[in-house]
Amino acid sequence: MAAKKSGRRRYSAGASKDVERAMRRRKRGTLRSGKGGKGGKVKSRKQAIAIGLSEARKKGKKVPRKRARR
Secondary structure (H helix, E strand, O other): OOOOOOOOOOOOHHHHHHHHHHHHHHHHOOOEOOHHHOOOEOOOHHHHHHHHHHHHHHOOOOOOOOOOOO
16 A cells, blocks of 8 residues: 655645646647747647746745756
């Protein structure tokens, strides 16, 4: 059986809202990648989540630090 984790939240409720907003923008087709949104349309679900978390981080919300790429 897996060990039980503590009941501490990993992300704040506000950070979750930012991710939710990014996902909605992706669905509408208004979410764009890159600095200043000058890149192409974001189609990937994972990329939309990453953008949402990044926006939450910039606003100072409780989000874990970025993980290194593999």
